[in-house]
Amino acid sequence: MRIRRKKWARPELDACPYYIDNAEEMKGRWHEAFADNSRPLYLELGCGKGVFAAQHALRYPDINIIAADIKADMLAVGRRTVENMFGAVERTHDNIxxxxxNIVNISQLFAENDTVDRIYINFCNPWNRGKHNKRRLTHPRQLEQYRNILKQGGELRFKTDDDELFEDSVEYFKECGWExxxxxxxLHAENLPDNLxxxxxxxxxxxxxxxxxxxxxxxxKE
Structure with a gap:
């Protein structure tokens, strides 16, 4: 998603206690980022304006969630989303x-002890031009990285409106040995109770x- 540069983004993020700008410095310490590091840890890749992550943090206070995006301006909008949604219920946002x-380099930013219980990928860029397929967040080279980040028994949840991306992704998962x-x-015909x-x-x-x-x-994992 394209987003215009926002002059207020950097000052607001710099003052935000639950924003991390230097992922490299957190390698090996991701669970320590939260007040209660005994909770399961979920990771949303490409969080956009933060609506899903904020909803998730509100509904599931006993689960920690990291909402990741490459764009600081987008994350600044996400910060406002979190503040607005949590402010409406007057609850602290200690689990987000x-x-x-840069999700492309995710395996370089997580150590063996940084494993997460679940990964969410919601409506990522489909990159449907053939030469751009490798940029997809579900591309095999990405799936191999996620494999090392997920705990044994952990899962990935993928959601999209794009037919081509979905069908190609199904083949990617099979090709890489995912079940x-x-x-x-x-999805909306299924009426799943936990769909955010x-x-x-x-x-x-x-x-x-x-x-x-x-x-x-x-x-x-071997």
Whole structure:
């Protein structure tokens, strides 16, 4: 998603206690970023305006979630989203972190003890031009990195409106030895009780587009 540069973004992020700008410095200490590091740790890749992560943190106070994006301006919007949503219920946001990170290099930023229980990828850029396919967040080179970050028994949840990206991604998961434990090409027809609707999901659904969704488990680590 493109976003205009915001003059207020950097000052607000610099003052935000739950924003991390230098991911390299946190390697080996991701669980320590939270007040209660005994909670399960989830990671959203490409969090956009932070609606999903904020909803998740509110609904599941016993789970820590890191919302990652490459753009500081986008994360600044996410910070405002968190403040608005948590302010409405007057609850502290001690179980959410905003992280500026290049997801392409994710395996370089997480150590063996930094494993997470779940990864979310919601409505990422489809990169449907052939030469750009390798930029997809579900591309095999990315799946190999996620495999090392997920705990044994951890899972990846992927959601998109894009038919080509979804079908290609299904093949990526199979190619890399992941087990798809749940799949639907019309998520809203399933009425899953724990589905948190993102801003993109609401927009695409209103346009009549079917939302595709799957849950996958990585192959066992050797």
């Amino acid at each position: 972190m905003l992280l500026r990170m 798809i434990t749940y799949i639907t090409r019309d 609707i993102t801003e993109h999901e609401r927009m695409f659904a209103s346009e009549g587009k079917k939302i595709k969704f799957l849950i996958a488990l990585p192959p066992r």
